[in-house]
Each structure stands twice: as structure tokens, then as C-alpha cells.
Amino acid sequence: MYNFHEEIKNFIFFWSKILLNxxxxxxxxxxxxxxxxxxxxxxxxxxxxxxxxxYMPVK
Incomplete structure (x- = not known):
């Protein structure tokens, strides 16, 4: 199962580092x-x- 939460965290962390620099x-x-x-x-x-x-039923 793909971890969306991790992806979002990494994405935000990556950009915040760039934005701050x-x-x-x-x-x-x-x-x-x-x-x-x-x-x-x-x-x-x-x-x-x-x-x-x-909301998708788990198979």
C-alpha cells in the first residue's frame, strides 16, 4: 500500500527547505x-x- 501521508510530509519538507534557503x-x-x-x-x-x-471496501 502506497503511503500518501509520508509522500505529503516529504513533499512539504523538501519545499520548505528550498523556500527557506x-x-x-x-x-x-x-x-x-x-x-x-x-x-x-x-x-x-x-x-x-x-x-x-x-471509503473503499477492503478486499
Missing amino acids: TEHTETTNFKLYFIHLKIAKRAILYKLILKQLI
Whole structure:
């Protein structure tokens, strides 16, 4: 069984490290905004998938 929680934790940890190490210029802020959008979309997707897995009957 694929561990979604672990994947999300690693994903957030990975990006938070990058975000903390970048200088905040206009361009990086712009890039970070899009990165955050991607993370948000991905997190929502995982939530939906997790809900599906939870409500699916176990075979």
C-alpha cells in the first residue's frame, strides 16, 4: 500500500527547505507563489484520493 501521508510530509519538507534557503526577490516571490499553488493543488488531490481509499471496501 502506497503511503500518501509520508509522500505529503516529504513533499512539504523538501519545499520548505528550498523556500527557506531562497533570497526573496520579486522573481523568486513570483515563482514561490506558483510553487505554493502547485503544492495546494497536489495536497487537495491527495486528500481526495485518501478519502476514496478510506471509503473503499477492503478486499
